Amino acid sequence: MSSSIGIYASQISGHLVTNNFSSIQTVTVGSGGTSSITFSSIPSTYTHLQIRGIGGVTGGTTGNTDMAIFFNGTTSNNSSFSQHRLYGNGSSASSDYYSGYIVSGRFSFNSDANSGIFGATVIDILDYTNTNKYKTVRTLTGVDSNGAGAVWLNSGLWQSTSAITSITLDDGFGGSNWHQYSTFALYGIK
Amino acid sequence: MTAGATYVPIATQTLGSSASTVTFSSIPQTYTDLRFVCSFNSSSYAVGGLQFNGVASGYSTTYMYSGVTSQRLTGQGKIPFQQGTGPITQSNTFQLVITDIMNYSNTNTYKTVLWKTGNPTTTDYPGYEWGVGLSSSTSAITSITFDSGGTNIFQTGSTFTLFGIAAA
Numbered sequence: 001m002s003s004s005i006g007i008y009a010s011q012i013s014g015h016l017v018t019n020n021f022s023s024i025q026t027v028t029v030g031s032g033g034t035s036s037i038t039f040s041s042i043p044s045t046y047t048h049l050q051i052r053g054i055g056g057v058t059g060g061t062t063g064n065t066d067m068a069i070f071f072n073g074t075t076s077n078n079s080s081f082s083q084h085r086l087y088g089n090g091s092s093a094s095s096d097y098y099s100g101y102i103v104s105g106r107f108s109f110n111s112d113a114n115s116g117i118f119g120a121t122v123i124d125i126l127d128y129t130n131t132n133k134y135k136t137v138r139t140l141t142g143v144d145s146n147g148a149g150a151v152w153l154n155s156g157l158w159q160s161t162s163a164i165t166s167i168t169l170d171d172g173f174g175g176s177n178w179h180q181y182s183t184f185a186l187y188g189i190k
Numbered sequence: 191m192t193a194g195a196t197y198v199p200i201a202t203q204t205l206g207s208s209a210s211t212v213t214f215s216s217i218p219q220t221y222t223d224l225r226f227v228c229s230f231n232s233s234s235y236a237v238g239g240l241q242f243n244g245v246a247s248g249y250s251t252t253y254m255y256s257g258v259t260s261q262r263l264t265g266q267g268k269i270p271f272q273q274g275t276g277p278i279t280q281s282n283t284f285q286l287v288i289t290d291i292m293n294y295s296n297t298n299t300y301k302t303v304l305w306k307t308g309n310p311t312t313t314d315y316p317g318y319e320w321g322v323g324l325s326s327s328t329s330a331i332t333s334i335t336f337d338s339g340g341t342n343i344f345q346t347g348s349t350f351t352l353f354g355i356a357a358a
Contacts, residue, residue, distance in 0.1 A: 021197040023358040026222075052223055052355065054292045054302055088260025090252045116328055120292040120302040140304055142252065142322025146264055149252035151304075151322045181298045185222060185357035187196065 020190035022046070027184050033058065033177035036075065039186045040166040044129045046188030051123040051167070053184030056113020057106075059176040065109075069102040069123065069137060070168040071158055077101060083137075083156035090149055105141030105152030112145045113179035119143030128164040135164060195356060200224075202351040208233065208342035212350045215333040217294075221354030224291040228336060229284045230348035232277035235314060236339030239268035240289065240323070242301065242331045253321025268337055269323030271307050276315030277343070283311055284348065294331040301325040 027037045042049070057065035070081070077100035086095045087105065107119035121141040127133055135158040142151035158164075169184060171177070198221070201214055217224070226240075241249075250264040255274025263270055271287055278285040287307040294301060306320035325331075334352065338344050 019196070021355075023196045023356060026357040052290070052292065052357075054296075054299060056299075086254070086258070088252065088254035090260055090262030093254050093258045093260040116298070116300045117324065118293075118299045118302055120290070120304050120322065122290060122304060140306070140320065142304055143302065144250050144252045144262070144322045144324040146250040146324055146326055149250070149262060149322060149324070151252055151254055151260075151320065153254075153320065181296065183222075183293060183296075183357075187355075187357075 022188045024186045024188050026186070029178045029180055029182040031180050033179050035177050036168050036170040037178060037184055038166060038168045042165050042167065042186070043188065044163060046190055047127065048189040049125040049128050050187045050189060051121070051184055052187065053182070054118040054120045055107040055182040055184070056118040056179035057108040057171060057176045058113050058179045065171065065176055066106050067104045067121070067141070068170045069104060069156065070170060071135070071160070071164045072162060072166055075168050075170060080159045081156070083154055085152050085154040087150055087152040102137055102154070102156030102158065104139040104154055106150055107143055109143065109145050109148040117143070117145045118182065125164065131161050131163055133161065134159045198354045198356070200352045200354050202349065205344055205346055205348045207346055209338070209344045210341050211335050211337050212344065213333060213335040214352045217332050217334065217352070218354070219295040219330060220356065222293060222357040223355040224294050225353040225355060226289040226291065226334060227351045227353065228287040230350070231284050231345040232279050232338065232343045233345055234279060234340065234343065235276050236343045237270050237272050238277065238336060238338045238343070239266065239270035240303065241268045241335045241337060242325050242327070243329060243333055244335070245327065248326040249323065251321050251323040253319060255319040256317025269303055269325070271305060271319070274315070275307065275309045275317040275319045278309050278311055279314050280311045285309060291331065297328050297330055300328060301331060
């Protein structure tokens with residue numbers, strides 16, 4: 001069975017027809033790469049945020065290409081951040097806990113972004129403007145390089161009641177860069 | 191892209207009879223990501239998966255599934271779902287698969303896919319499954335085929351919807 005595009009869904013409701021899923025900002029890494037990506041001056045007019053993107057990380061060493069997520073100008077290990085994650089590497093599965101970081105998962109194995117292989121992530125940041133709550137983050141991240149790979153499901157916590165006004169996506173452990181063509185888009189959800 | 195057109199249903203198919211594959215072709219290149227949402231019932235056990243642009247090679251996947259186990263598959267001719275958890279064959283019960291196809295029109299990178307699915311019944315390998323897939327091609331994706339893995343596996347009433355997500 002096949003179909004050409006043009007058979008449009010007509011009974012889909014919610015954010016699809018009421019414009020409640022909106023693009024806020026996109027960052028695409030240019031030639032030479034960059035050590036971190038920041039979304040700043042995030043409007044407070046949404047309920048939740050979602051970041052969708054692909055990334056390649058080069059430099060550093062294997063195992064140091066996990067992405068860390070920081071808020072409001074923090075860009076390094078801070079005890080207000082923590083997370084639990086469940087991950088599989090293609091042969092076994094496990095879980096871990098980090099204090100000081102919200103670490104989504106690895107984006108590259110052996111600098112394979114040089115070969116065109118990029119990891120992907122979808123990050124949900126809930127109730128980001130609520131000043132009565134600590135902030136909770138959920139991520140699904142993975143990279144497969146046809147012989148190596150892993151997938152991560154994460155739950156992160158920022159123990160702050162401050163509204164989130166900026167987000168930094170960093171290599172987390174230092175020594176590596178986002179590769180050219182890495183691109184991350186920030187969306188607001190009402 | 192006009193304001194408010196960030197998350198758009200591109201096309202949907204509802205099966206009026208059983209089918210072996212479902213294909214969306216002539217996909218517009220005006221979005222950043224694609225989200226493919228499938229709700230389907232299967233006639234028997236098979237391993238379904240995605241192919242792009244009619245190509246049946248160059249795919250691999252790493253996934254996790256219930257029981258906290260992980261596997262990697264290559265050389266399947268598609269990005270396979272349901273390898274860890276089986277398709278739903280119980281009548282009137284539909285399996286949900288949500289697939290994010292990231293930067294599908296980017297000709298500088300291979301294509302990475304994130305997906306999640308589950309079988310909440312008590313038969314046919316129930317459980318939850320999620321993973322990452324790779325298409326080792328820099329070509330822009332212009333068509334998507336969901337191969338059921340067998341003959342007329344997808345049953346009547348199954349629905350398949352393709353969404354476009356546009357970044358600023």
